[in-house]
Amino acid sequence: MKKNVTAVFDIGRTNKKFFLFDSDFQEVYREYNRFDEITDEDGYPTENLEALEKWVKEVFDRMMDSPEFEIQALNFSCYGASLVHINENGKVLTPLYNYIKPLKAEVYETFYDKYGPENELSRITGSQKLGMLNTGMHLYWLKYASPKVYNQIKYSLHLPQYLSYLFTGIAVSEFTSIGCHTMLWDFEKKDYHKWVYQEEINEKLPPICSSRETTPINYKGRIIQIGAGIHDSSSALLPYIRSIKKPFLLVSTGTWSISINPFNKGMLTIDDIGKGCLFNMRIDGSPVKVSTLFLGNEYKLQIKALSTHFNVPDDYHKTVKFDQDIFYEIKKDFLYMFKWMSITSENMPEETEITYDRFEHAYHQLMLELVLLQVKSIRSAIGDANIGRLYVDGGFSDNEVYIHLLSQYLANIKISTTDSSLGSALGAAIVISDITLEPKFLKKNYSLKKHVPLIIQ
Incomplete structure (x- = not known):
């Protein structure tokens, strides 16, 4: 059968x-x-x-x-x-x-x-x-x-x-x-x-x-x-919208990191535009406030340069685990070190200058600088909305350093991750079905994991 x-x-x-x-x-x-x-x-x-x-x-x-x-x-x-x-x-x-x-x-x-x-x-x-x-x-x-x-x-x-x-x-x-x-x-x-x-x-x-319509085809x-078909960011939002009742923000990560706030009210303001916010659209045509960051693309470019600098294999970064001592050392005397290749920020130096002799230290520094940009993007998307929950899906949901750093700088928000491999695919399947999702849907289908920030001494 x-x-x-x-x-x-x-x-x-x-x-x-x-x-x-x-x-x-x-x-x-x-x-x-x-x-x-x-x-x-x-x-x-x-x-x-x-x-x-x-x-x-x-x-x-x-x-x-x-x-x-x-x-x-x-x-x-x-x-x-x-x-x-x-x-x-x-x-x-x-x-x-x-x-x-x-x-x-x-x-x-x-x-x-x-x-x-x-x-x-x-x-x-x-x-x-x-x-x-x-x-x-x-x-x-x-x-x-x-x-x-x-x-x-x-x-x-x-x-x-x-x-x-x-x-x-x-x-x-x-x-x-x-x-x-x-x-x-x-x-x-x-x-x-x-x-x-x-x-x-x-x-x-x-x-x-x-987006809900289907056409019967004799194939x-x-x-x-x-x-x-459906836009991937809008698709990624669907499983959350249909199974979660309390206000939340979704950070859908990949080449772009899209901070998605479906609980924003009204039109964007000129101030929102100045902070890099824009609208995505839900399947019913209603607007969703988002803030975008070219995170995955920048990460890829910087990792390639770091791997060359330290003469390590291209996929070595995947082995790096979050190290509390390294983080504390970087945070204590923090200086910006990375000049971005595909994005801009007001704090980036004229040129990249790596002062560490170990890849792990440089990697934590890179991730901290990227996460600071991510946090800024998230706060722009939240605006005045009362958001107490944040979900991360896509490629960075598997990045331990990213998740730990995010939880440090957003300690007042409950952070959970979901299975990165499914991304927006599950939403595309759901949108053409008539099934109502149960509250535990994400836990059962998306490998939902909650994250509690480490206490840094």
Whole structure:
């Protein structure tokens, strides 16, 4: 007898994952892959979309033939801020442009001359000025930089919806992708911002559907319910929202660390914008206050440099455990040592200067400086909300040093971690189901662990 399962492709910038969940949302199968990046027409590194498509189809076809599992539904959780442009025949017209590909200054100048001021536009759209991370700016840039390509576009699909389109042939937009730092959405009007209509960019965006909707597709002789896909940060929030009643903050970590506050009331303020806050969107279209930090990316770059400096293997950092004595030594005479490579902070020095002769000491120093940035980001997301609980999921939930340091600097908040490997995949499975989650869901399905700060003498 085959086990009925829901399949989810959870696509991150680094790791591409495939999961199967049973009817109780217990993980019963997982598979990981990575792909080397390719370059776009300007030589800028980007996702190998063709390789991703090929892998997704190969994995799904193979698992459809599994003697053990009966796939009944499929959904997609993907990183945001990435558009796939297709023509009327469904052909992809451009590379999957990297969301950190820089935009020229004149793009911003012409845009804000027409539609500014910048702070007010950011406040209403819940979006910081983030270049290609604002998919609205991506489309605005493409319209004027490559008009021949732009005019061929039938639909521009966010990545989760494009992967769904590969299976359904139906082009849709979806709230969580449209509303997450895109600069497309007016949170006061609950509609596309007027600039989107004035530029007629709305004509390139297919109809919006609910994240909950599925489309029954006859796939190789079997009916599969296919979801529309969901933005990964919004997906990561779902298991918590549906099983926890008291106010909490979720820190979803990975390449980006997203501090998510679903209990914020009202619109963002100009002060919030100044502190780097923005809006994500829940599956019902309501806003969620978040603060973002390029934590995982910076960590990766700094670890590579540290490993070279100390001549240790690239994965040596994974062996480092939290050491209370090292922490006390660093904290006693604390000085900032690291110049960041992909983020900025007011306290960073002109150049990195490592004064330690052991990797473990330098690692604790690095983590302390990163955690201080993380705490600032968390406090920005909390704002005036009365938050007493914090959950950490994603890659850093397994990092003992990170968790211990976080608990030291947020001692008044109860901190728990959940299984990093599931990330947003579980939310993508839950969103297309009608099941109500019980209060102990996180403990049973997410390996929930509570953390108490050590007392530093």
